[in-house]
Amino acid sequence: MGLLVTIFLLVFFSELISWIGKPLLLDLCFSLYTYVFDPKAATRLKSLKTSILVDQKSLAQTSSQDQFAKWAKLRRKVDKGFADLDKLNAEMASVRSAFAIRFNSILWIVTNGSQLFIGWWYRxxxxxxxxxxxxxxxxxxxxxxxxxxxxxxxxxxxxxxxxxxxxxxxxxxxxxxxxxxxxxxxxxxxx
Structure with a gap:
C-alpha cells in the first residue's frame, strides 16, 4: 500500500501546484525569500516609493512660477528618486530571475522528477x-x-x-x- 499512496500523493501534489499556478507560487516564495534573506532591500524599496510619493505630492502643491527654486529642488529630488527606484528595481529583477530559475528547477524535481524516478525505480x-x-x-x-x-x-x-x-x-x-x-x-x- 505504500507505493500506491506515494504515487497518488505525488500526482496530487503536482496537480495541486498546477491548480494554484507556478507564477503565484513563485511570487509568494520570492516574497518570503526577500523577507527572510534580504529584508533590507524590501524596506529600501518601500521607503523609496513612499518618499517619492511624498515628494511628488509636494511638487504638485508647489508653483513652478512663484517658487521656482523650491520647485526645481523638489523636481531634482523626484527625478533622483525615480532613478534610484529604477536601479533598485533592476537589482531586484536580477535577483528574482535567478530565484525563478532555482525555484522552477526545484519544483520540477519535486513534482515531475520524483514521479519519473519512482516510475523508473519501481518499473x-x-x-x-x-x-x-x-x-x-x-x-x-x-x-x-x-x-x-x-x-x-x-x-x-x-x-x-x-x-x-x-x-x-x-x-x-x-x-x-x-x-x-x-x-x-x-x-x-x-x-
Whole structure:
C-alpha cells in the first residue's frame, strides 16, 4: 500500500501546484525569500516609493512660477528618486530571475522528477494486483511496461490517479461556478 499512496500523493501534489499556478507560487516564495534573506532591500524599496510619493505630492502643491527654486529642488529630488527606484528595481529583477530559475528547477524535481524516478525505480514492481479475469486483455496493458501480468504498473497507476484527480477538479469547479448554487441557499433554506 505504500507505493500506491506515494504515487497518488505525488500526482496530487503536482496537480495541486498546477491548480494554484507556478507564477503565484513563485511570487509568494520570492516574497518570503526577500523577507527572510534580504529584508533590507524590501524596506529600501518601500521607503523609496513612499518618499517619492511624498515628494511628488509636494511638487504638485508647489508653483513652478512663484517658487521656482523650491520647485526645481523638489523636481531634482523626484527625478533622483525615480532613478534610484529604477536601479533598485533592476537589482531586484536580477535577483528574482535567478530565484525563478532555482525555484522552477526545484519544483520540477519535486513534482515531475520524483514521479519519473519512482516510475523508473519501481518499473518491475506491481502497485497492486487485479482479480484474475476481470479485465481480460486489458490486464496486459495495465501492466506495461515491465510489471507482471495481472497487476497495475506504476505508469498506469500514475495515469489513473492523474485522470481521477482532474475529473474531480472539473466536478468541483462546475459545482462552485454554478450560478444556481450559492452558500446561502444551502445554509438558509427558503421557507
Amino acid at each position: 518491475k514492481q506491481a502497485v497492486f494486483y487485479l482479480p484474475p479475469g476481470w479485465f481480460g486483455p486489458a490486464e496486459w496493458w495495465l501492466a506495461l511496461p515491465f510489471a507482471p501480468k495481472g497487476s497495475v504498473s506504476c505508469g498506469a497507476w500514475q495515469v489513473a490517479c492523474r485522470r481521477a484527480i482532474r475529473l474531480l477538479e472539473g466536478i468541483v469547479r462546475d459545482f462552485m461556478t454554478d450560478r444556481k448554487w450559492n452558500i446561502f441557499s444551502i445554509l438558509l433554506p427558503l421557507s
